[in-house]
Amino acid sequence: MSKKTNTVWFMLGATILNIVLMMILFIICFILITRFVDPNSSLIPLWLGLTFLVSIGGSFWVYSRIIKWMNKKFNLEDNLSPLFSRRNKQKRRED
Numbered sequence: 001m002s003k004k005t006n007t008v009w010f011m012l013g014a015t016i017l018n019i020v021l022m023m024i025l026f027i028i029c030f031i032l033i034t035r036f037v038d039p040n041s042s043l044i045p046l047w048l049g050l051t052f053l054v055s056i057g058g059s060f061w062v063y064s065r066i067i068k069w070m071n072k073k074f075n076l077e078d079n080l081s082p083l084f085s086r087r088n089k090q091k092r093r094e095d
Contacts, residue, residue: 003081010080014067022059029054 001009029051037047070076
């Protein structure tokens, strides 16, 4: 497989990993809310919003740690091509 194909597969897998991490963190936070917060409390919307933010931020943090670890362990820079490469800039003609 080429570097571009490896990059596409890696990005698909990493995206799925990030979504799964977000769902797991959301479920964990939701379970904690149902166990420790009174269901008749007026702060339930606040807790749900906080759960949403924690699941997004936490999944991003865990995802970045996993990717950094994988990059060091498997030396991904040699096997993957950059997603966004710089294009050759053409010189402007001075008229």
